[in-house]
Amino acid sequence: MNAASDKPLLAVLKGERQRLAPRWMMRQAGRYLPEYRALRADKGGFLELVYDSAAAAEITLQPLRRFGTGADGLHAAILFSDILIVPYAMGQKLWFEAGEGPRLAPTLLESTLDALTPDYSRYEAIYETVRLVRAQLAPETTFLGFAGSPWTIATYMVAGQGSKDHSAARKMAYAEPERFGAIIDAIVDATVPYLIGQIDAGVDAVQLFDSWAGSLSPQQFARWVIAPNRRIVEQLRAARPGVPIIGFPKGAGAKLIDYARETGVDAVGLDETLDPVWANSVLPEGLPVQGNLDPLVLIAGGEALDEAIDAILAAFPTRPHIFNLGHGITPETPTAHVEQMLKRLSEA
Secondary structure (H helix, E strand, O other): OOOHHHOHHHHHHOOOOOOOOOEOOOOOOOOOOHHHHHHHHHHOOHHHHHOOHHHHHHHHHHHHHHHOEOOOOEOEEEOOOOOOHHHHHHOOEEEEEOOOEEEEEOOOOOOOHHHOOOOHHHHHHHHHHHHHHHOOOOOOOEEEEEEEOHHHHHHHHHHOOOOOOOHHHHHHHHHOHHHHHHHHHHHHHHHHHHHHHHHHHOOOEEEEEEOOHHHOOHHHHHHHHHHHHHHHHHHHHHHOOOOOEEEEEOOOHHHHHHHHHHOOOOEEEOOOOOOHHHHHHHOOOOOOEEEEEOHHHHHHOHHHHHHHHHHHHHHOOOOOEEEEEOOOOOOOOOHHHHHHHHHHHHOO
């Protein structure tokens, strides 16, 4: 594996500021690319793609082939997979309803953890994808693995699907904290070996996605976001020291300060609602940050996109910074606007 100094993005995660901010995009492997849509039409549904390691590796590499790597392109590959692989391995059934998103059964509103039969062999195809991608990456490209954070995974496991306010999980957390805590503990126990397996297969760093962290009160955030993520970080650091961990608690707002200080992550992701100037002023000195272009301004393009890029870069004059979106790139994003963004970044 190459040293961090050979990989600009990995170097930033280890605390080294780069003259030009290295960049990747959340969900950069996916639906906005015509080559992805063509492959999916040929192969079938989303889960079928994830479990076809050769296809998943191809999808992971597609944006790097289209936009290039290095100073004028992308600096990282992000594994093509899904955060719900963990509950699937824990024993829930997983499928995707066309136009509606993922489904899990039995829900943990209706059932218990004891009723699930774990099958951790369901991680093996993901590890094979990592190995296939690793063999094809340019030496300077950082390879990122990921998992969902326990709170976000629990919202799906409890309700069986996504929701706007995650009320089923929130109510269980208030009314039955011991029951809900056991679910969180089980997710931690399933996530740590999953990330270790990704690291051993070849990723350079991992990201913890807490997509629904913003729905919690400060007290609940401390209990169900900060504490379990800290446990994951501690266990990963003990098992695979030196591998950087990015934490992304979307919607955390001012709670991001405590998250950054208390979880022990090596870098924090900023969503598009955060003022980057504020983030730079309140986060621990020297802590690398990632973000936070609004995915909608990437759709808009033009002068608005250039101005948004410039404002983000100016907000971090000395802090190690990875340029990224504030959340995932959307399917309707023109690839020409991604090219505009990369050009602007290479000229900064």
